[in-house]
Amino acid sequence: MRTVLGAAGLALMAFGGLLIWDQTTHWDVLIWLAGAVVLHDGVIAPLVLAVGLLLGGLSARSRGLVRGTLLTAGCLVLIALPVLLRPLPTANPSVLPLDYVRGLLISLAVVAALAVVIGAARWGRGRRNRPDELRG
Template structure:
């Protein structure tokens, strides 16, 4: 019963989305944007995520690395639309700071925190092994 309810809700939401696209003054532009998003996701983003996942298989610190990559990807996902928008923003207060520089700084902090966590884990592992040897 729950499956049918969720499926029905999905059909209703798809109908609302289709109606909003048709009611848009430029539906072809919206459909082009959706097609571009589909190509970007399925052609670039998903294979890239799968490749990184394959590189992390068997690594001892893959949990920390996955966490750092999820945080970094979320930050880029939130910030990128503002950075790649052509022309000046319609609202001058939308980008009052140098977001590109700040994004690089925050990504560097995420990488540094992940590296520090990995180093601390390895240092603790070595110190525990040396204490067991004594």
């Protein structure tokens, strides 16, 4: 099954490559793909590894909360990125009428605030459930 799926994937990639090659912008696509590889391997992957190393010292419960918060924040940024990197203003001002930078920052602040509230609640519940002789 793995071989069949791999062959189907390679065939679809070859078909997509042929479709792109017939376009006049195939060099632009190749440059974009090379840039995506450089961005991933040179920036994103080392950043994820560094964050993983920094999270290694946290407890499992805290590590999960931080991972979830970072994953949610990363998804928000990825969703907003096309709008934030949009080209110059269009002739129709109603196409992108909102302040998307402000909206993204507010969304990230809400995610961070929720993570702090959840972390504080977990910390308080953990202190309340400990025996009296361990409380300091």
